[in-house]
Amino acid sequence: MIQIAVMGYGTVGSGVVEVIEKNKEEINKKSGEEIEIRYILDLREFPGDPYEDKIVHDVEQILGDPGIKIICETMGGLRPAYDFTKRALLAGKSVCTSNKELVATHGPELIRIAHENKCNYLFEASVGGGIPIIRPLNYSLTAERVDAITGILNGTTNYILSKMEKEGAGFEETLREAQEKGYAERNPEADVEGYDACRKIAILSSLMCGKNVKYQDIYTEGISGITQTDFVYAHACGRTIKLLAQSREEDGRLFAMVAPFMINKSHPLYMVNGVFNAVCVHGNMLGDSMYYGRGAGKLPTASAVVSDVVDCARHIGKVIMCFWDAQEAALTGIEKASRRFFVRVAQEQESKALQAFEQVSVIKAHVPGEFAFITERMPEEEFNDRARRTGIISRIRIEESM
Amino acid sequence: MIQIAVMGYGTVGSGVVEVIEKNKEEINKKSGEEIEIRYILDLREFPGDPYEDKIVHDVEQILGDPGIKIICETMGGLRPAYDFTKRALLAGKSVCTSNKELVATHGPELIRIAHENKCNYLFEASVGGGIPIIRPLNYSLTAERVDAITGILNGTTNYILSKMEKEGAGFEETLREAQEKGYAERNPEADVEGYDACRKIAILSSLMCGKNVKYQDIYTEGISGITQTDFVYAHACGRTIKLLAQSREEDGRLFAMVAPFMINKSHPLYMVNGVFNAVCVHGNMLGDSMYYGRGAGKLPTASAVVSDVVDCARHIGKVIMCFWDAQEAALTGIEKASRRFFVRVAQEQESKALQAFEQVSVIKAHVPGEFAFITERMPEEEFNDRARRTGIISRIRIEESM
Numbered sequence: 001m002i003q004i005a006v007m008g009y010g011t012v013g014s015g016v017v018e019v020i021e022k023n024k025e026e027i028n029k030k031s032g033e034e035i036e037i038r039y040i041l042d043l044r045e046f047p048g049d050p051y052e053d054k055i056v057h058d059v060e061q062i063l064g065d066p067g068i069k070i071i072c073e074t075m076g077g078l079r080p081a082y083d084f085t086k087r088a089l090l091a092g093k094s095v096c097t098s099n100k101e102l103v104a105t106h107g108p109e110l111i112r113i114a115h116e117n118k119c120n121y122l123f124e125a126s127v128g129g130g131i132p133i134i135r136p137l138n139y140s141l142t143a144e145r146v147d148a149i150t151g152i153l154n155g156t157t158n159y160i161l162s163k164m165e166k167e168g169a170g171f172e173e174t175l176r177e178a179q180e181k182g183y184a185e186r187n188p189e190a191d192v193e194g195y196d197a198c199r200k201i202a203i204l205s206s207l208m209c210g211k212n213v214k215y216q217d218i219y220t221e222g223i224s225g226i227t228q229t230d231f232v233y234a235h236a237c238g239r240t241i242k243l244l245a246q247s248r249e250e251d252g253r254l255f256a257m258v259a260p261f262m263i264n265k266s267h268p269l270y271m272v273n274g275v276f277n278a279v280c281v282h283g284n285m286l287g288d289s290m291y292y293g294r295g296a297g298k299l300p301t302a303s304a305v306v307s308d309v310v311d312c313a314r315h316i317g318k319v320i321m322c323f324w325d326a327q328e329a330a331l332t333g334i335e336k337a338s339r340r341f342f343v344r345v346a347q348e349q350e351s352k353a354l355q356a357f358e359q360v361s362v363i364k365a366h367v368p369g370e371f372a373f374i375t376e377r378m379p380e381e382e383f384n385d386r387a388r389r390t391g392i393i394s395r396i397r398i399e400e401s402m
Numbered sequence: 403m404i405q406i407a408v409m410g411y412g413t414v415g416s417g418v419v420e421v422i423e424k425n426k427e428e429i430n431k432k433s434g435e436e437i438e439i440r441y442i443l444d445l446r447e448f449p450g451d452p453y454e455d456k457i458v459h460d461v462e463q464i465l466g467d468p469g470i471k472i473i474c475e476t477m478g479g480l481r482p483a484y485d486f487t488k489r490a491l492l493a494g495k496s497v498c499t500s501n502k503e504l505v506a507t508h509g510p511e512l513i514r515i516a517h518e519n520k521c522n523y524l525f526e527a528s529v530g531g532g533i534p535i536i537r538p539l540n541y542s543l544t545a546e547r548v549d550a551i552t553g554i555l556n557g558t559t560n561y562i563l564s565k566m567e568k569e570g571a572g573f574e575e576t577l578r579e580a581q582e583k584g585y586a587e588r589n590p591e592a593d594v595e596g597y598d599a600c601r602k603i604a605i606l607s608s609l610m611c612g613k614n615v616k617y618q619d620i621y622t623e624g625i626s627g628i629t630q631t632d633f634v635y636a637h638a639c640g641r642t643i644k645l646l647a648q649s650r651e652e653d654g655r656l657f658a659m660v661a662p663f664m665i666n667k668s669h670p671l672y673m674v675n676g677v678f679n680a681v682c683v684h685g686n687m688l689g690d691s692m693y694y695g696r697g698a699g700k701l702p703t704a705s706a707v708v709s710d711v712v713d714c715a716r717h718i719g720k721v722i723m724c725f726w727d728a729q730e731a732a733l734t735g736i737e738k739a740s741r742r743f744f745v746r747v748a749q750e751q752e753s754k755a756l757q758a759f760e761q762v763s764v765i766k767a768h769v770p771g772e773f774a775f776i777t778e779r780m781p782e783e784e785f786n787d788r789a790r791r792t793g794i795i796s797r798i799r800i801e802e803s804m
Contacts, residue, residue: 019545019687030544030723124542130688132542139541140526140534142432143421143708268694271673278692285421285705286532286695290680292670293691303687306545314723321432321716 008075015302130300144283417704532702546685
């Protein structure tokens with residue numbers, strides 16, 4: 001029997017308990033031993049909860065119990081999760097987490113401490129909820145040189161953009177509706193401005209290159225500037241708009257960013273709608289592969305945490321391979337990255353724009369007083385220069401089909 | 403250093419050599435040791451080949467060399483692959499294979515022999531080419547009770563159906579063109595009649611239920627009966643036609659089949675076109691997840707074989723978990739499975755059909771002399787009975803969106 005503790009009895013934590021209860025048979029079979037929840041750490045009381053007798057308020061009870069081999073950290077946030085995790089790992093207890101902020105901020109240090117103490121720090125649930133993506137990157141694509149990862153990594157923004165596209169509604173009203181339905185937080189900044197996706201792509205980028213990609217270094221642009229008119233144009237040119245998180249190695253330079261992109265119908269991410277997430281991975285032998293599913297939610301996220309528990313249970317006393325060095329990866333500024341751009345200019349700027357951008361594909365969408373087009377491929381700094389000379393209303397980057 | 407042998411220097415075998423050569427650095431890092439190709443078994447000579455000096459013609463040289471720890475079996479077919487594999491495993495050498503026929507036929511026996519001899523029989527490349535699907539099922543979805551797997555598992559038929567849909571061409575001419583382009587074999591039966599997909603879903607079904615699903619027991623229907631007119635109707639009702647391989651547990655009964663299905667635009671498999679493959683997996687906690695990519699081809703398939711080599715290299719002397727018992731899974735005949743059906747009848751049968759099927763959704767597609775509709779959900783045996791009473795031109799099963 002392997003005794004575990006759950007730290008944080010909120011949405012994900014209670015999901016972990018539920019998954020272990022409901023799929024006991026499968027989980028014990030795959031673990032090779034019975035998994036028993038011994039403690040649940042939370043500041044609150046849960047009178048009447050079937051696990052009431054497992055609730056503890058003092059982390060020392062967990063950290064001091066040599067019988068506890070695996071801990072699920074489902075508290076979220078940096079403090080006190082960071083200290084608790086570090087102390088657990090130093091005590092040789094494996095930690096399985098859904099805490100993307102902690103992983104993105106202290107991942108390499110915590111992995112190193114785990115390995116030094118013959119235990120593991122696993123974080124499948126930190127990216128893409130229940131979609132298996134960390135393990136496929138670490139264990140499956142081992143014969144590949146992965147050179148690009150592009151994902152829809154935030155369900156809230158994808159829900160809003162899908163809804164704006166489908167119903168012709170504006171950003172503000174769609175956000176309000178998403179908030180009412182519980183798909184967006186009351187304070188939606190972390191999702192809407194791309195910060196959540198940024199932490200997730202920082203984690204995936206780090207695993208891609210084996211070095212540490214700091215999320216603070218990743219260019220991040222949210223969706224609050226996207227309007228219904230943008231969708232009118234997107235539709236007119238057979239495209240849609242998605243918030244993409246991307247990491248790409250090109251000629252030895254590493255780019256990472258989060259921003260809204262226009263993609264066309266043949267892109268695998270085109271059909272990823274609503275609260276679904278997906279991650280496209282490009283390898284030099286396999287080409288493109290994609291991993292798709294529910295990127296959030298209590299049970300999907302909890303399922304990923306528990307799959308880490310099973311992995312830890314099968315590797316008690318052994319280190320599970322994970323290459324994520326503390327050495328910082330050198331990101332190249334996205335102004336050096338080349339791509340095409342969708343551009344809107346005021347009608348009276350048409351000739352000036354055509355002069356500045358030379359070759360363009362005009363989009364006919366009959367928006368009064370405007371003129372819109374897609375540029376040729378060019379470095380972002382060159383685009384910015386030409387856009388400044390022209391004076392534009394807005395621009396959205398184009399992500400080419402794979 | 404870990405010495406390996408490649409048995410069969412054809413398309414996949416030479417791909418394995420190429421992947422190991424090109425991604426040496428990544429592969430050695432992830433293996434934890436240098437991987438060296440010591441022997442390549444083939445009956446032919448390869449004068450001038452850079453690996454000419456590794457070529458051997460006698461399997462005994464490989465089986466008798468205690469230095470060989472891992473063997474890639476890329477010969478295909480049952481004989482002599484079965485005997486070679488068995489002897490290798492009995493000698494404690496792990497075997498990584500792309501041979502779906504062998505895995506589907508002798509999987510549980512070979513896995514058991516491997517485990518008894520503290521080595522492994524891995525087969526990631528046998529399903530979905532380079533798409534990671536075996537490992538996600540075995541190592542990632544460990545907290546799930548997987549109750550359905552639905553895949554597009556054959557690139558040739560998917561290429562033909564995509565082309566028929568896009569270009570309005572007939573089956574015969576599209577098949578001929580696919581043969582000319584090398585996307586279909588000269589003898590296309592194994593692909594076109596669904597036999598290839600059948601072996602693959604047998605493997606996935608076995609992993610889903612942990613028992614042995616015999617491919618001979620799986621109802622298999624190919625695409626040679628699909629006509630351009632079927633696509634006219636599919637288009638008229640917002641659907642397309644795909645050859646799906648499916649395994650589903652429903653109320654304790656296990657169904658498995660391969661057949662053309664109509665699916666609509668919101669189904670994740672709708673956008674899987676051309677030679678791409680994809681597998682949807684439904685778990686009771688995660689809901690649906692999907693794995694997408696190139697299902698065939700030299701390098702993608704070889705990449706999957708080499709990912710197995712890396713896994714074996716990290717587990718020398720240790721057994722990698724795989725639950726696939728020799729005990730036979732009891733399949734329920736598909737006549738008990740319920741679904742909706744697309745049906746074509748001659749115009750003069752219209753009233754008879756409406757009487758027999760009662761509630762139907764008529765499809766307006768203006769095909770002269772015909773009348774077509776989609777039935778309500780009913781068991782296949784009930785459908786067959788009503789269809790017999792009516793006299794129909796043809797039917798295609800409907801796969802509902804997830």
